Amino acid sequence: MIKALFAAGPDRWDTYASPLKAAFEGAGLEADLRQDFAPEEVDYIIYAPHSDLQDFRPYTRCKAVLNLWAGVEKITGNATLTQPLCRMVDPGLTQSMVEWVTGHVLRYHLEIDRSVALQDRWLPYVPPLAEERPVTILGLGELGQACATALTRLGFPVSGWSRTAKDLPGLSCHHGTNGLRDALASAQIVVLLLPDTPQTANILDSNSLGWLPQGARIINPGRGPLIDDAALLTALDIGPVDHATLDVFRVEPLPEDHPYWAHPRVTVTPHIAAETRPLTASRVIAENIRRGEAGEAFLYVVDRDRGY
Ligand code: NDP
Secondary structure: OEEEEEEOOHHHHHHHHHHHHHHHHHOOOOEEEEOOOOHHHOOEEEEOOOOOOOOOOOOOOOOEEEEOOOOOOOOOOOOOOOOOEEOOOOHHHHHHHHHHHHHHHHHHHOOHHHHHHOOOOOOOOOOOOHHHOOEEEEOOOHHHHHHHHHHHHOOOOEEEEEOOOOOOOOOEEEEHHHHHHHHHHOOOEEEEOOOOOOOOOOOEOHHHHOOOOOOEEEEEOOOHHHEOHHHHHHHHHHOOEEEEEEOOOOOOOOOOOOHHHHOOOEEEOOOOOOOOOHHHHHHHHHHHHHHHHHOOOOOOEOOOOOOO
16 A cells, blocks of 8 residues: 655645545555655655655655645755655646736737726727737746747747757747847747746846846746846836736735835736646646556656756
């Protein structure tokens, strides 16, 4: 019997216990799923960073730690974690990120705020077609590529930027430091879908924000530290940035006195772009346990040196 420890906080147990059990059954696994085991008995840990479990050393037979979240910045630095760490790549989460990003891109593209503000005046305004509105996505991983595909289907010319070189159909791909400048130079809308690592911290700072064309819009569902907040506020006040939609912040919840709340050209959303969906995510976890038991390679293993 496989012993799977659910270390993701008691509040999530009610949501995850039955989809996980069903997914284990569906994968043909005989597994005992609990919130409490003697550490030396545990085969797999299903994990969320808010859990009390911070010392992985007693989990001597644990074959993998299966993170419930896509982002792993809160766990990659944990020196006690020597077991393989798998991050979450969940079709439900990906779909919700695609919907959120597409919605906010279309809000900017169609100037929806303008129509809402002009409810008492007849001022016809014809937005350009999507093909005239270049969008750049920073980060071409699971989520960046899925959003790029959806936006390309709508007709937007999409550029992307990643660490390593890529050749993706229908996308203009850039990489490395020089590539960032090219990726930003033509972007009317920029979407950040990078992980939080030492290399991506403040990737949008006063220097790189200056590469954007006048009137650019920024959408950040990635992580707060990707943006130098003071530099963004300056770029909003004196250009080139016209508006920013921010879902993630250095400190969450965003402190009440943070200037983003009151800024007329910032939209704050409370880290809701894409939540892990228990039904689909449970199947991903079960598949990884099945692989572990069959001696196959785990899916979505985090490279701890790279940080994602
Ligand atoms: P992936 O690991 O699949 O993709 C990460 C992408 O970022 C890759 O294309 C990678 O490049 C690129 N990248 C990493 N480091 C650098 C760098 N130094 N320079 C340039 N590019 C870099 O991650 P996901 O797409 O699954 O997720 C992205 C992030 O989205 C998560 O880390 C998380 O922070 C955030 N997120 C936010 C949610 C929300 O609700 N707001 C929900 C879920 C995720 P390469 O391809 O070359 O490796």
